[in-house]
Amino acid sequence: MTYMTDLVSSRELLANLTAREVKGKYRRTVFGQLWSLINPLATMLIYTIVYSFIFKARLEVGDPSGLHFYPLWLMCGLLPWIFFRSVLNAGMSSIVANGSLIKKVYFPRMNLPLATVGAHGFTWMIEMAFLVVVLACFGSFIWPWIPVVAFFMVMLAAFATGLALMLAIVNVHFRDMQHLIGIALQMWMYLTPIIYPLTLVQNAADKANKPWILHLYKLNPMERFSTVFRNLMYDNRWPHWSDSLACILLAAVSLALGYFVFSRNEKKLAELL
Amino acid sequence: MSNVAVSVDHVSKSFRMYSERNDSLKSTVMRRKKSVHEDFWALKDISFEVPQGKTFGLIGRNGSGKSTLLKCLAKILWPESGSITANGKQASLLEVGSGFHPELTGRENVFLNGSILGMTRKEVTRKFDEIVSFSGVGHFIDQPVKNYSSGMYVRLGFSVAIAVTPDILVVDEVLSVGDATFQKRCRTKFAEMKGEGRTVILVSHSMNTVKEMCDEVAWLDSGELQTIGPAQEVIDAYQLTV
Numbered sequence: 001m002t003y004m005t006d007l008v009s010s011r012e013l014l015a016n017l018t019a020r021e022v023k024g025k026y027r028r029t030v031f032g033q034l035w036s037l038i039n040p041l042a043t044m045l046i047y048t049i050v051y052s053f054i055f056k057a058r059l060e061v062g063d064p065s066g067l068h069f070y071p072l073w074l075m076c077g078l079l080p081w082i083f084f085r086s087v088l089n090a091g092m093s094s095i096v097a098n099g100s101l102i103k104k105v106y107f108p109r110m111n112l113p114l115a116t117v118g119a120h121g122f123t124w125m126i127e128m129a130f131l132v133v134v135l136a137c138f139g140s141f142i143w144p145w146i147p148v149v150a151f152f153m154v155m156l157a158a159f160a161t162g163l164a165l166m167l168a169i170v171n172v173h174f175r176d177m178q179h180l181i182g183i184a185l186q187m188w189m190y191l192t193p194i195i196y197p198l199t200l201v202q203n204a205a206d207k208a209n210k211p212w213i214l215h216l217y218k219l220n221p222m223e224r225f226s227t228v229f230r231n232l233m234y235d236n237r238w239p240h241w242s243d244s245l246a247c248i249l250l251a252a253v254s255l256a257l258g259y260f261v262f263s264r265n266e267k268k269l270a271e272l273l
Numbered sequence: 274m275s276n277v278a279v280s281v282d283h284v285s286k287s288f289r290m291y292s293e294r295n296d297s298l299k300s301t302v303m304r305r306k307k308s309v310h311e312d313f314w315a316l317k318d319i320s321f322e323v324p325q326g327k328t329f330g331l332i333g334r335n336g337s338g339k340s341t342l343l344k345c346l347a348k349i350l351w352p353e354s355g356s357i358t359a360n361g362k363q364a365s366l367l368e369v370g371s372g373f374h375p376e377l378t379g380r381e382n383v384f385l386n387g388s389i390l391g392m393t394r395k396e397v398t399r400k401f402d403e404i405v406s407f408s409g410v411g412h413f414i415d416q417p418v419k420n421y422s423s424g425m426y427v428r429l430g431f432s433v434a435i436a437v438t439p440d441i442l443v444v445d446e447v448l449s450v451g452d453a454t455f456q457k458r459c460r461t462k463f464a465e466m467k468g469e470g471r472t473v474i475l476v477s478h479s480m481n482t483v484k485e486m487c488d489e490v491a492w493l494d495s496g497e498l499q500t501i502g503p504a505q506e507v508i509d510a511y512q513l514t515v
Contacts, residue, residue, distance in 0.1 A: 013389060017385070024376050104368040268351075
């Protein structure tokens with residue numbers, strides 16, 4: 001575990017690298033950090049218009065919260081997804097993007113992908129805080145659920161970090177991974193109940209009398225996460241124990257695997273870049 | 274002989290020279306073959322010891338393996354065989370200003386770069402004035418570094434690196450940065466470090482620099498250690514072959 005102690009002793013570097021990402025991102029822009037709120041708001045507007053007004057997607061009623069508003073329902077699933085996608089994209093390219101640094105200075109390289117998680121996590125926290133306030137304004141009794149939401153935010157961050165660590169290594173060997181993942185993430189989003197409810201898939205499976213479709217569909221890890229976040233934030237109830245457990249296990253396995261793969265390959269990075 | 278600061282023990286380093294390489298998924302899938310490569314040994318079984326408190330120089334022609342050895346010492350590359358042991362805190366200065374973010378101010382970059390080089394925030398805060406005055410950047414410190422002149426940029430980078438005050442400093446050809454005044458200041462600083470018993474390992478092509486600064490010199494040629502010994506002797510021997 002010497003690598004771990006190395007990593008822990010460089011936590012100040014991690015904080016500084018995270019600050020670099022956060023501060024550098026919106027420098028020289030008029031709205032600055034506000035952009036991190038404007039972006040999801042714009043996405044929300046687009047999906048609301050397309051799916052709520054044009055496609056007339058069926059509206060989910062929060063149980064027991066009684067919420068009945070598509071944009072809020074959407075955001076409870078969309079914000080975690082946007083975070084997940086950003087971490088995967090930024091984390092996997094962090095090693096290649098910082099090649100000049102890796103070739104010149106020694107420090108535990110894991111700090112680079114971790115810093116992108118920190119930076120995007122920071123943005124996500126602001127977005128979620130904002131969403132909590134709006135949810136409360138619309139009558140969701142969200143306050144007691146905040147610690148649970150925070151816990152699952154950490155779980156999703158761990159899940160995304162593990163994947164990003166593995167992808168960062170793969171991306172050094174095969175640079176086309178970045179483009180492939182871009183496409184895969186797009187498909188992944190539509191395979192996850194983010195802009196449409198899970199009941200839609202359930203009904204379709206029932207109608208066709210093919211229950212395996214639903215089982216297959218539910219293998220998607222992000223389905224679990226978006227269900228949990230919706231349960232907590234939109235419905236205000238405990239998620240099903242199997243969903244919660246799946247999230248925790250996914251997070252643990254992904255993080256452990258990512259850590260293992262990354263620390264095993266770290267020494268070769270400078271040469272490969 | 275005093276204590277050993279760094280001991281290099283039978284270090285060999287090879288690079289793969291690919292004649293056919295699978296660096297995209299397409300080529301891996303389409304060719305269904307392993308990459309074809311030849312090993313190029315950049316360092317062959319190098320062993321030596323750097324005594325503590327001395328300034329140690331590495332010389333040799335282009336491509337002789339000096340920089341590879343330096344990168345191994347700086348823990349950027351890992352040798353295939355052999356080991357390098359350093360006694361004490363080590364810092365390396367292979368390029369100045371690496372890790373500077375162009376949009377951030379000089380002040381923010383000093384803290385960022387300081388932590389990349391292994392300093393704590395407290396240390397940087399304590400040494401901040403010293404760093405700024407050494408760099409001679411003056412009131413530009415609160416400007417984004419992208420607006421700096423190239424001289425200011427490297428001077429600031431160098432000043433941060435020099436403030437790390439490691440027990441062992443590994444330096445690549447970076448002493449030629451800045452104008453004459455700055456270079457003079459650097460030389461004074463290096464003399465000061467030596468006085469404090471710190472070890473410096475440096476690579477340079479300028480024989481005058483090496484002669485002036487180094488106590489001991491190792492001469493590398495095509496990855497092999499030719500001679501090692503007092504600066505003057507080794508430099509004379511090397512210059513005969515040029």
